[in-house]
Amino acid sequence: GKIPAKKSPIHAYYEYHIEQGPLLEKQGITIGAPKGIVCLHWYDIYLEGEANQVGPTPMEGRHDALCAAAEMILKVNELPERMNGNLVATVGEIQNEPNSRNIIPDKVHFTVDIRSWDDNLAIKAWDLVKKDFQQIAQQRGCPIRIEETWRVEHSPFDKKLVQNILDTADNLGYSSLHMVSGAGHDASYMNQIAPTAMIFVPSIGGRSHVEVENTKWEDCEAGTNVLLHSILNSAQE
Incomplete structure (x- = not known):
């Protein structure tokens, strides 16, 4: 099971990743904040x-x-x-x-x-x-x-951290989507020991784990900005 946050030596864990799917690009949205992993x-x-x-x-x-x-x-x-x-x-x-x-x-x-x-x-x-x-x-x-x-089993992320990502995207003027991650990540293991959340940016054509996998540099920058400001918010708690 999940160790309560107060017992974990890790205050918060953020993972930044490409979406690996088509949803963000199709909807013209820059930042994805998954509620967890399937x-x-x-x-x-x-x-x-x-x-x-x-x-x-x-x-x-x-x-x-x-x-x-x-x-x-x-x-x-x-x-x-x-x-x-x-x-x-x-x-x-x-x-x-x-x-x-x-x-x-x-x-x-x-x-x-x-x-x-x-x-x-x-x-x-x-x-x-x-x-x-x-x-x-x-x-x-x-x-x-x-x-x-x-x-x-499916792995729900920390609601407070997910909300922090959504709020941060909003504050920085990026569109965002509350979604689900269809792929496994390091975050699913970190989620067992510490409050965890992920930041997604669009995958061009929804392609991943293939040679043509790609993301626009502007989207990479947007995700990095959201990661930085989310970390700063958590660090100031």
Whole structure:
């Protein structure tokens, strides 16, 4: 749990970061002040099929692990809509064996990443898609093994520090947005031991973790000014 602020040797922790998403740029806003970080749930799925040479093996009666995985991946993609939003779900990694153009795939491993501000919603979503997985595995005759790899609950930031960022942006004449962080940060760990908040500036095109990731120098300067004045406010308490 969270150690009460008075026991922590750290008075306040601020982290300054690019948004890594499109919201600030789309709305023409300079400063983002996230209320916290979403929960993060990771799962690993392992499927077993039956490898055979593709030419002589009729379509009927095949146990194609990749076809089973393909159906499951689409179920993951449809999941947020089925849960009425406030959730993202992604398959980002896949391994296919033997990975040969003329052999039916007999082993597939893929990952599932589910994130939401609402921990219970993320777990309900997982329970729903897990049933889909089991059903597809049975229909395709591909035994499934599921690992619930990692779960981190959503992480609310210190309301007073978040408000300090919003007020500071206002005082400096920058537009601001009270939002949520969809990615994990050092702040999620610092949040466990000290009052914590983050300052976001826009990502051009909402792009991040790719070569074209970029932010305007004017926005970098604005974020730095907000960081400086937020720190000064906290230091004077």
